[in-house]
Amino acid sequence: MDLFEKIAKLREDGLAQIQTAENEKKLNDVRVALVGKKGQLTEILHSMKEVAPENRREVGQKVNELRDIFNARLDKAKDNLLKKLVEEKLAKEAIDVTLPGRKTYMGSKHVIRIIQDDLEKFFIGMGFKVVQGPEIENEHYNFEMLNLPKDHPARDMQATFFVDPSHLLRSQTSPVQARTMEKHDFENGALKMISPGKVYRRDDDDATHSHQFAQMEGLVVDKNITMGDLKGTLEAVAKHVFGQDRETRLRPSYFPFTEPSVEMDVSCFNCDGKGCSVCKNTGWIEVLGAGMVHPNVIRNAGLDPKVYGGFAFGLGLDRFAILKYGVDDIRDFYTNDVRFLTQFRQEED
Numbered sequence: 285m286d287l288f289e290k291i292a293k294l295r296e297d298g299l300a301q302i303q304t305a306e307n308e309k310k311l312n313d314v315r316v317a318l319v320g321k322k323g324q325l326t327e328i329l330h331s332m333k334e335v336a337p338e339n340r341r342e343v344g345q346k347v348n349e350l351r352d353i354f355n356a357r358l359d360k361a362k363d364n365l366l367k368k369l370v371e372e373k374l375a376k377e378a379i380d381v382t383l384p385g386r387k388t389y390m391g392s393k394h395v396i397r398i399i400q401d402d403l404e405k406f407f408i409g410m411g412f413k414v415v416q417g418p419e420i421e422n423e424h425y426n427f428e429m430l431n432l433p434k435d436h437p438a439r440d441m442q443a444t445f446f447v448d449p450s451h452l453l454r455s456q457t458s459p460v461q462a463r464t465m466e467k468h469d470f471e472n473g474a475l476k477m478i479s480p481g482k483v484y485r486r487d488d489d490d491a492t493h494s495h496q497f498a499q500m501e502g503l504v505v506d507k508n509i510t511m512g513d514l515k516g517t518l519e520a521v522a523k524h525v526f527g528q529d530r531e532t533r534l535r536p537s538y539f540p541f542t543e544p545s546v547e548m549d550v551s552c553f554n555c556d557g558k559g560c561s562v563c564k565n566t567g568w569i570e571v572l573g574a575g576m577v578h579p580n581v582i583r584n585a586g587l588d589p590k591v592y593g594g595f596a597f598g599l600g601l602d603r604f605a606i607l608k609y610g611v612d613d614i615r616d617f618y619t620n621d622v623r624f625l626t627q628f629r630q631e632e633d
């Protein structure tokens with residue numbers, strides 16, 4: 285085979301190889317084999333000495349021509365491969381815009397939190413500050429400071445979880461009263477505070493009892509605070525939560541840290557006071573405990589009970605929620621079934 289035939293054959297084979305190289309690596313191998321420094325075209329140039337001198341020019345021309353053709357085809361083939369790659373990638377990553385979207389679920393505030401936030405806003409509007417206290421309390425603040433000395437029988441009113449002999453899970457938010465009163469600078473004016481939070485009592489859980497629930501404590505201490513202030517404040521709370529048409533009444537009660545002590549009832553919002561199952565046919569529903577701060581509690585905080593006095597109240601946030609929304613099982617607040625919880629979504633602001 286003379287060199288011209290060789291060139292013609294290389295042209296045919298080379299173009300076929302370029303066309304069939306199915307990826308970049310193979311195409312590169314073909315490039316090296318055809319037009320590389322030690323490739324087949326170079327090889328032909330090396331064998332030029334075998335060519336008759338008068339033909340050398342033409343061979344050289346043919347080789348150069350073929351190199352140009354190869355290079356052009358190789359570049360084109362490379363372009364095509366890259367295009368194919370991009371197309372494949374796009375096809376793989378294609379988003380089907382006709383697919384229905386995935387549903388996402390929005391959380392919502394817990395109903396107890398909704399009531400708490402609403403009451404906080406209400407009290408802040410009346411000049412109260414919001415105070416927090418520890419859930420693990422000591423006997424000093426949970427009992428002694430609140431006029432419940434050791435062995436006082438009223439300690440049994442609230443069955444308590446003890447953590448160790450002197451610490452307990454607070455059974456009420458009232459210890460926050462004592463802690464705040466102790467720190468307050470009365471020279472600078474009245475103390476008006478609320479304290480929302482969790483409390484714990486050793487109860488067997490059922491539809492109306494829970495070993496953990498939420499209270500909100502309220503305390504106002506200053507000179508010249510009267511029972512009228514207590515009544516006016518609580519009436520405003522009751523109307524705010526249960527409706528402007530509600531009536532309220534105070535009944536005598538007993539708490540060790542208040543004297544006199546009262547319980548407040550609101551007229552039944554279900555039957556408007558006529559008597560129904562919600563109010564057990566009395567027309568009234570008990571909503572909170574309160575009273576005038578006991579002189580001993582004032583004294584324990586380092587104040588003179590002849591000069592300072594005040595009122596305090598404690599309300600159950602769970603109880604408020606139960607009454608306001610007609611919930612029939614307190615455990616629903618804590619088992620966190622989203623079907624129950626999401627019912628209150630519209631109550632958020």
Ligand code: PHE
Nearest residue numbers: 456458539573574596597598
């Ligand atoms: N701490 C009382 C209770 O848990 C409620 C209360 C608070 C009563 C403040 C009077 C004054 O039952």
